[in-house]
Amino acid sequence: MEKIAILTSTQPLRKTAARMGVTKQRLNMDACLELAERFDVVIIGSLSADEVFKYVEAHLHPEVRSKFRLYPRSFFHAFHTDEVLSTTDDPRDAGWQQILSENGIKFEVLRSRIGADQRHRQEKFSWAHLSDFITDPRVELVSGGEGQLLFDRPVASTR
DSSP states (O other), X not given: OOOEEEXXXXXXXXXXXXXXXXXXXXXXXXXXXXXXXXXXXEEEEOSSOHHHHHHHHHHSOHHHHTTEEEEOHHHXXXXXXXXXXXXXXXXXXXXXXXXXXXXXXXXXXXXXXXXXXXXXXXXXXXXXXXXXXXXXXXXXXXXXXXXXXXXXXXXXXXX
C-alpha cells in the first residue's frame, strides 16, 4: 500500500541560515529527502509564493522529484470567488478538496459529530482541520517547524 504525506505549509521544509549578518531562509534538502524516503507521494499545498515552489521543484534531485506534487498560491487563487458574501469561504477549502480528489485520497465533505449538548452537528470540510475529514489510512499529515518533521495520522482515518 502506498504511503502519502500531506503538508499544508512549507515551513517544515525551510531552514534559516545566517551569513555575514544576513539571515535567509533556504530549502532544507535533508527534510525533502527524508520525506521522499519515507513516502511514495508527497503533497505540498500552501499559499507560499509560486517562486518558492519553483525553487523546490528545481532543486529536488531528479530521482525523487516525481514523488512530489506541488500546489502553490496560484493554484488556490483559482478557487477564489468575487462574490460580496464570500467572506466565510476560504479558497483553500475548495483547493484542498480538489487536491485530495485528484490524488485519489478518501475524505468526507461533511461530517457529523455529537456536540457538547448531545445533539448531532454537521461540519463542513475545512482545510485547517484536514485530520477530521481525511479517512484514507495511507495518509500521514506532516507539520513542524524548521528542520523538524512531525507526523500524524488523520483522526478520521482511525474511525
